[in-house]
Each structure stands twice: as structure tokens, then as C-alpha cells.
Amino acid sequence: MTDLRRRFVERIRRDGAPLSPQLSAAFAAVPREAFVVDGFQRRDGTWARPGSAGFLEDVYRNDVLVTKLEAGIPVSSSSQPSLMAIMLAALDVQPGDRVLEIGAGTGYNAALLTVLGARVTTVDVQADVVERARSALARTGIAGVRLLAGDGYAGAPGERFDGVIVTVGVAGVSPSWLEQAQPGRLTNATAHAGPRAVGEESTARSGLPGAGEGSGPVGAGRESAGWSGQVGAGDEPVVRSGPIVVPVEHAGTHPVLAVHGLPGRAVGSVQDSVGGAAQGSVGGAAQGLVEGSAAASVTARVVCPSGFMTAAGPLTARHARSHPHPVPADSLAPFGHAAPSRWDRPLDSLAYRDLWYAAGVWSTRATHAAVPGRDGSTLILLDETGTGGAAILPDGSVLSSGAQAPRYAAEATEILDRWESANRPPMHAWRITLALTGDPAAPIWCPATWELDK
Ligand SMILES: C[S@@+](CC[C@H](N)C(=O)[O-])C[C@H]1O[C@@H](n2cnc3c(N)ncnc32)[C@H](O)[C@@H]1O
CATH class of the missing domain: 3.30.310 (TATA-Binding Protein)
Structure with a gap:
């Protein structure tokens, strides 16, 4: 077992995740098999169960483990470990940090966060998934994780966090997360723009064409490279709400963004029309004020490409900048x-x-x-x-x-x-500004304008 986990850590690193000693130790310490005791779907479609041949080898691959399907579509999983590592590194967890996770799933990521020293609250929209995660955490003796059943759009009302990590694909950032992300960290606006490495969640299992890790041009990404880029534009120290690490829909995939909100008294305005798509900007009239938004300005950088399963509820609202859903096999006429x-x-x-x-x-x-x-x-x-x-x-x-x-x-x-x-700009070279959009009753901050670094 120790050997299996040692090789697991090496594999995650080889596959492009820059593992700090703390992250390596966390992956080595937490028994992933304890979080998938009801089994998972193998890539060949069969169900792996504890005790079945090759079970532990499968558990310790650098691969997503789909743990729940509905009508053949994955609705819960343990994400690809190298992607988890990249996202955890982008979150920059410090011991004692309060972290909100959206998408408890198996509880494995919450366990890693706890081993990293975070105090974790994790939310999942599926009550049975929450209960299984609770049992898994108890089984491993990892204490202190607060599990909530409900729509992650609301975050954890009444709580404050140093960071938010979202482990399900969304259309944008909930205003609740910005409100609950403590505006406390002083930053000179330099932060991770992310490793040039890729993880992919579970689109491979959703019947989409070759989008899974290792198979397609979007999903594969096994190349490694160091941290790169700077998140902010200026050098002046600014107080911003803690980072929100979140996979946000873009062109049929979910690049992981590191989002920051600059607090302000202004309320956001809901934008509902698009202009100048070819310029990469959203124009159009602002319609309807949304009270209670703590953020005056919300900006983001791409951490890494990825493809996640899609969230339920208002987090996936369609908006003026939404791209079409990926097209399943056999839907297109010959080209x-x-x-x-x-x-x-x-x-x-x-x-x-x-x-x-x-x-x-x-x-x-x-x-x-x-x-x-x-x-x-x-x-x-x-x-x-x-x-x-x-x-x-x-x-x-x-x-x-x-x-x-x-x-x-x-x-x-x-x-x-x-x-x-434009000299082939890499994805992390885009400075992204988000705008409040979608249903005025449940608005979300979505990427709206993009500018390239000079
Ligand atoms: C990829 S899994 C999360 C993986 C998890 N972090 C782990 O370590 O196993 C995505 C989870 O997001 C949950 N989910 C989907 N929509 C949600 C929503 N609106 N709010 C909260 N959770 C949601 C799903 O039920 C699913 O369990």
C-alpha cells in the first residue's frame, strides 16, 4: 500500500502537477480507496468493487473515478488527482485557513484539504452523496469537516472563508462565494496563474467525443511546466477576497479560474446582452440591479484547462456569453x-x-x-x-x-x-473581468471581457 501511494504521488507529479512537499504528503497520507467503497465505473464501463481484481491499482491511477451515474451520465466522482493537486496549489492553503468546497463528492478532496491544515466546509447538492462522504471521512478518522447538503450556489450562509474551491463545472461565480470569501488577504496582486498542465475531470464518461484525460486535445494534457504568470495588473498592495478556484465553462470545456473580488459598496448590475463578441467583450445595457453583492469588481486568470461534470441548479445558468454545449458523436453532418x-x-x-x-x-x-x-x-x-x-x-x-x-x-x-x-497567446495570458449576469433572482458572475497582457 505504501508503495502504491508512493508511486501514485510520483505519477501525479509526472503528469504535470507541481507538488509541494505538503501536497505530496497529503496524497501519500489519505487512503483514496476509503472514499470509493461502493466502487466506481472503470473506463471500459465495468464497475470496480473493493476486492475485485486490480481494484487498488485502479484507485491509485491518476484518473477520475466515477462513483455515481444517473441515466448513464456521471453525477458524482473523485476528480483526477493531478487536477486536484493543481487546484489545491492554486488555492494556496495555509494551516488554519477556512475553506469552502462546492461539490463534496466522495469527500476525498475535503480529506486532502484537512490534512493540509484547512478547516473545511463542503457542500453537495445530493444528500446521499453527502452521507457517503461523511461515512468515508469517519472511516479514515479525518475529523472536523463540516458537510452540508444543498445547492452550492448559496455557499455556507453565515460563514466566512479564506478560500473557496469548486469541484464541479459552473457557468460562473456565485455572489455568495464572494461575500463569504473573507476580504482579508493582503496581496500585491501577484499570485498563481497556474502551471501549464492539465487535468480533466469526467467528460470522457459523459459520452462526449474524446474529451477525457489522455484522449483528446482538450482533455489530455500531460505536459508539465512550472508556475507562470502574474495574476494582477498592478504592484500596489490591495485587499481582495480570498481566491476562488473554480472551473468555469468556456468553449465547451471548463478551464479552472483563480477568481478574486475587490470588495466595494457598489451593487452589481445584471448584464444580459452581448455585443462585440469578435472583440472578446460584452457590451449591451445593464438591466436590473442586484442588491447585496459584496464585490465591486471581479477578475480572474486561467489556472489550467480542464473538463468537469456540470453542476445542477443556477450555477449553470445560460447567459449571453454562453457557448454551445459540446456536440455528441454522430450529431454533425459530414465536413x-x-x-x-x-x-x-x-x-x-x-x-x-x-x-x-x-x-x-x-x-x-x-x-x-x-x-x-x-x-x-x-x-x-x-x-x-x-x-x-x-x-x-x-x-x-x-x-x-x-x-x-x-x-x-x-x-x-x-x-x-x-x-x-497576437503571437499565439497562452490561455493564462488573458486578463478576465467577470460581470453579474443570468437570472436576476439567482445571478452569477461570468467571464465577460478579456484583455491580453501587453
Ligand atoms: C466531481 S464531483 C466532486 C469531487 C469531490 N470534490 C471529491 O473529492 O470527490 C462533483 C460533485 O458536485 C456536486 N454538485 C453538482 N451540482 C452541485 C451544486 N449546485 N451544488 C453543490 N454540489 C453540486 C455533485 O453532486 C458531485 O458530487
């Missing part, structure tokens, strides 16, 4: 060549994701799909019928399909030109 390859050497998976991110900034139609005749998932600008549009391949060629093929092919070419003339 034909529209523009030839432009690079002798196709983009590696990392650079392709950078292009993907930029495409999501410049087009609200960017998402991913299984393009007929191609393996894995592909960046596509989906037309309004949902069956055609233009696909951008890693070699820079463009395929198109449907009645609007020429229009979408031209837009794809424009995105490629623009990305090249």
Missing part, C-alpha cells in the same frame, strides 16, 4: 475541406488548447465536437442548427459543413489569423 493546413508541424495539445481558449474569447459559437472521420474532440464553431459550422484542426486547416459553411469557415480563418498575429 469538407475549407482551408488548407497552415503549419507543417501541427500544434501540440497545449498550444491547441491555447488556440481553443482564444477562439472561445472571440466567438460565442466555439465548442467541441466529434467531427466525422476524425479521432478525438475538435475545436468547432457550431452553426445555429447545431449540425454544421467550421472545425479548426491542430494543423491550422479548416473544415466546414452546412448551409452557413462559408461564413463559419471565414470566421475560423479570422480566428487563426488573429491568434497568430
